[in-house]
Amino acid sequence: MIVRFTMERKQYWMLGIACSGALGMMLVNYSVTGSVFPIPHISKTAISESASTPHPAIAAEQKPSMPQEQQPLPSPHEEPAVKHASLEPPPAPSAQTNQPSPTPPSKVAGSKKIALTFDDGPDHKYTPQVLDILKHSGVKATFFVVGDQVKKYPDVLRRIYAEGHAIGNHSWDHADLSKLTPTRIAQEIKQTDDSVKGLIGAVPSMVRAPYGAVSSAVKKEVELTGRPLVGWNVDPRDWAGTSVTDIVYNVQTHAKAGSIVLLHSFGGKDGKLDNTVEALPQIIALLQQNGFELVTVPEL
Numbered sequence: 001m002i003v004r005f006t007m008e009r010k011q012y013w014m015l016g017i018a019c020s021g022a023l024g025m026m027l028v029n030y031s032v033t034g035s036v037f038p039i040p041h042i043s044k045t046a047i048s049e050s051a052s053t054p055h056p057a058i059a060a061e062q063k064p065s066m067p068q069e070q071q072p073l074p075s076p077h078e079e080p081a082v083k084h085a086s087l088e089p090p091p092a093p094s095a096q097t098n099q100p101s102p103t104p105p106s107k108v109a110g111s112k113k114i115a116l117t118f119d120d121g122p123d124h125k126y127t128p129q130v131l132d133i134l135k136h137s138g139v140k141a142t143f144f145v146v147g148d149q150v151k152k153y154p155d156v157l158r159r160i161y162a163e164g165h166a167i168g169n170h171s172w173d174h175a176d177l178s179k180l181t182p183t184r185i186a187q188e189i190k191q192t193d194d195s196v197k198g199l200i201g202a203v204p205s206m207v208r209a210p211y212g213a214v215s216s217a218v219k220k221e222v223e224l225t226g227r228p229l230v231g232w233n234v235d236p237r238d239w240a241g242t243s244v245t246d247i248v249y250n251v252q253t254h255a256k257a258g259s260i261v262l263l264h265s266f267g268g269k270d271g272k273l274d275n276t277v278e279a280l281p282q283i284i285a286l287l288q289q290n291g292f293e294l295v296t297v298p299e300l
């Protein structure tokens with residue numbers, strides 16, 4: 001019994017010495033390296049990564065997300081880059097200079113938008129031909145209609161609306177609004193609004209002054225209706241008997257992203273707009289071949 005007791009006591013003693021030795025080494029190591037164990041070269045992240053990598057298959061699935069996690073988060077006041085790309089051509093900040101391809105991504109092509117507009121209709125001769133061409137091409141356009149033409153050709157106005165085109169107010173009788181009193185300007189706009197609303201249940205969403213003649217009174221009266229006053233920046237003078245070649249060439253040389261092209265669907269010189277109708281498919285094909293998307297003015 002005594003021998004066994006002394007033997008066990010001896011084992012306890014040796015165990016106690018070994019433990020206090022190990023404890024001492026840990027203390028020394030901790031005071032020198034900051035780590036209890038003598039493994040200073042393995043960082044904490046390495047430990048946590050190796051510990052959280054359970055299976056090669058899972059690790060492989062997780063890999064694609066790693067570069068995203070490493071990207072810096074955008075600061076709160078910056079919009080995501082994708083939003084910019086869909087709205088405008090990408091700027092050239094210094095951060096992008098190391099990107100290999102100068103060709104813009106396909107999304108940017110969508111931002112090359114042009115609006116075709118047709119004024120002075122509706123009528124029963126040219127407006128339906130214009131609508132046929134637009135329908136055939138799958139293109140939406142904008143028609144700035146004159147009130148007394150709407151009154152004469154209500155079905156054509158309904159067709160414009162039914163086929164998804166945008167409608168603008170172009171006065172009641174194509175008067176030069178800049179020469180009218182504010183009261184008369186307001187009447188010209190309201191009369192056409194009422195006429196259109198009676199047919200499609202909504203007033204035109206924008207206004208265009210006849211001849212582009214805008215005075216401060218015109219601006220103010222249109223502003224009071226809460227709608228934009230829309231002009232144009234490409235004018236091939238299709239109403240003046242301009243040749244098909246010249247109409248197409250004019251649009252070709254002046255159209256750029258954001259352009260509004262002025263054409264007519266009623267009221268050309270001697271009442272003729274055959275060149276407009278003949279030029280239209282060529283204009284559409286040309287603009288589309290150059291990467292332009294043809295949209296309505298509100299979509300522009």
Ligand code: NI
Nearest residue numbers: 119120210211
């Ligand atoms: Ni006009």
